Structures are given as C-alpha cells and as structure tokens.
Amino acid sequence: MKELNVSKPQEISSLRCKNIVDIYCGAGHSFALDSYGSAYSWGASADYQTGHTQNEEDIYAPKRIDFNILGGHKIKNIACGIRHTLFLTSNHEVISFG
Amino acid sequence: MSMKNVDYASTKHSTQDNRPLTDIQGGRKLESLNCRPFGSQNQERHYNNKKINKLFRKTACGRTSHNRTQGESTEGSSGWLYSWGVSKDGVLGHDIPEEDEEDFRVKEDGALVCKTPKLIDYFVGLSIKITKMSSGAGHIVALANNLKIYSWG
Numbered sequence: 477m478k479e480l481n482v483s484k485p486q487e488i489s490s491l492r493c494k495n496i497v498d499i500y501c502g503a504g505h506s507f508a509l510d511s512y513g514s515a516y517s518w519g520a521s522a523d524y525q526t527g528h529t530q531n532e533e534d535i536y537a538p539k540r541i542d543f544n545i546l547g548g549h550k551i552k553n554i555a556c557g558i559r560h561t562l563f564l565t566s567n568h569e570v571i572s573f574g
Numbered sequence: 575m576s577m578k579n580v581d582y583a584s585t586k587h588s589t590q591d592n593r594p595l596t597d598i599q600g601g602r603k604l605e606s607l608n609c610r611p612f613g614s615q616n617q618e619r620h621y622n623n624k625k626i627n628k629l630f631r632k633t634a635c636g637r638t639s640h641n642r643t644q645g646e647s648t649e650g651s652s653g654w655l656y657s658w659g660v661s662k663d664g665v666l667g668h669d670i671p672e673e674d675e676e677d678f679r680v681k682e683d684g685a686l687v688c689k690t691p692k693l694i695d696y697f698v699g700l701s702i703k704i705t706k707m708s709s710g711a712g713h714i715v716a717l718a719n720n721l722k723i724y725s726w727g
Contacts, residue, residue, distance in 0.1 A: 483664030485696050485716065485724040492722055499717050501634075501710035508715070508723060519710075558711070 480536075491516060491538055502556030502574075508538060513550025513566060515541045523559045525574030546571065634709035653703030653719065656691035663712045665727040667694045697724075 495511040504520030516538035517526040527541050541551075549565040556562075560574035657666040660681075666688055670678075679687045697704060697718070707716035713727030 481663040481712075482726050483667065483670070485667055485694070485726045488715075488723040488725055496717055496721065496723055497706075499706055499708050499715045499723065501708035501713065501715055503711035504713070506708070506710065506713070506715045506725070508717075519713075556708075556710075 488538060498554075500554045500556045502561060503558040505556065505561070506538075507554045507556060507561065509551060509554055513552065514543065515551050515554060515563075517541060517561075520559075523574045525556075525559050525561050527561060527573055545573075634707055634714070653705065655694045655697055655704045655707065655716065657694055657714075658688045658691045661686040661688055663727055665709075665712055665714060666692070667696065667714065667726045668692055 491508055494508070494516070496508045496516075497511045498509045500507040500509070502519070502525055505517060505525050506519050507526075508516045510516070515527075517528065518535045518538045519526060520533075521528060521535045522533045526535055526539070527545065528535060528539055529542070546563065546565055547567075547569075549567050549569070551563050552566055553564040554561065555564075557574070560572065563571040565571060655667070657668065659666070661670055661678075662685060670686055677688055677690055677692060679689055681687055702722075702724075703719040704716050705719050707714060710727070713725060715723060715725045717723055
C-alpha cells in the first residue's frame with residue numbers, strides 16, 4: 477500500500493454536497509452512506525471489500541457503489557469488518573462481499 | 575477493546591455533568607483502560623486506568639498492528655472530537671510534541687502514546703462540530719455538521 481498518511485484532518489472534497497448521512501470504517505476501507513440509500517467506498521480493495529469489481533489494490537478516491545450488485549434496492553445500513561463488508565438493503569436482505 | 579462502560583446510574587457526578595446522553599453510549603460514562611490489550615495480565619501496560627471525566631456521545635476504537643488500541647470520541651453536547659492512544663500514522667489527528675509532554679509517553683518500541691483524551695484542535699479552530707465518526711485500523715473518517723467529510727490517519 478502506498479504510504480499517504482496525514483496527521484491532520486483533511487476534507488474529502490469529492491463527497492461534498494452528496495448528502496452523506498453516515499460513515500463506516502473497516503480496517504483499511506471506508507464507506508459513506510447518503511440519504512438516498514446509495515453508498516460510496518474507497519480504501520483497501522485487494523479483497524474486494526469496497527464492493528468494486530475491478531481488481532485494484534487500493535482505491536484512492538470515493539467511488540459510488542454500482543446499484544446492480546444491490547438488485548436496485550437501497551442501502552439501509554452498512555457494517556465493515558476488517559476485510560469484508562455487509563449491506564442491509566431496503567428489502568431486508570443482507571449482502572456480503574470481501 | 576480498551577474501553578469499559580460503567581453504569582451511569584451507579585457513578586456520582588457533579589450536577590453539571592448529570593445530563594442525559596444519546597446514542598450507543600446512552601446513560602453510560604466512559605472509563606478508559608487505555609492501551610491495555612484485551613485479557614492481558616500485564617499490568618505495566620495498564621497505566622491509564624482512570625475514568626475520563628467527560629460525557630461522550632459516541633466512541634470509536636481503532637487498532638494498530640501491535641494490537642494496542644486508540645480511541646476517538648465526541649463529547650456529549652459540544653461535538654468536539656477527542657483522541658488518545660498510540661500515535662501512529664497520524665491517527666490521533668493532533669500535533670505530536672517534539673519534546674516531552676505530560677500527556678504523552680514513549681513506549682519501549684519508540685511509539686508515542688497520548689495518555690489522556692486530547693481535543694483535536696483542527697476542528698475547534700474552524701468551529702466544526704462532528705456528528706458521526708468511524709475508525710479503521712489506521713485511519714478515521716468523520717462527518718461534520720457542515721456536511722463535509724474529513725479523514726486522517
């Protein structure tokens with residue numbers, strides 16, 4: 477992993493005005509949930525824990541989750557493990573990846 | 575885990591402290607067993623077992639590769655963010671002193687440890703209150719009342 481440590485808080489400007497209502501961290505990956513039920517993820521992605529299908533080790537900027545993996549449903553809640561992630565969707569299904 | 579909840583009702587408070595809490599820490603006061611690995615019998619690491627005399631609304635714990643913990647918390651009513659624990663990769667979000675300071679201690683392996691919750695003054699300077707935050711192994715993401723997302727670590 478590329479070392480990009482910062483010791484002072486930095487704004488993630490690409491998430492500005494996206495109506496983010498909650499945030500979740502795994503060991504090396506992060507999710508932001510917006511008020512419309514879609515999510516953005518970034519960070520460590522070697523085990524596909526960010527939910528993006530392309531094979532990248534790290535994702536450096538937040539990327540929106542493809543609604544196809546959710547079957548068109550909204551995300552109600554997210555839980556991040558060390559290297560996996562769970563979505564609770566609006567139709568009460570649990571989606572796991574990573 | 576480095577934190578233990580004590581029953582709010584069974585602890586004594588001054589009147590100004592005695593206000594209701596919200597969220598997952600509701601009705602409870604935080605006691606820090608800072609930097610003590612869970613289940614450890616090694617009392618030398620258990621150097622900061624004292625109650626944190628602030629009422630917190632939300633807490634999050636990270637974890638370093640050495641299995642020590644760091645904590646970050648928002649205070650009950652103000653929304654200011656505090657952090658303490660192992661200072662590694664900038665996870666604590668505040669300036670690290672170059673000289674010896676009372677709040678800090680250097681571990682055997684050279685890592686700097688912040689012993690008591692320290693206000694992250696970056697947000698205070700900008701008058702930004704934190705509404706949500708989450709902590710990874712080496713990074714923290716926080717959602718502020720200005721609806722902006724901040725990350726460090």
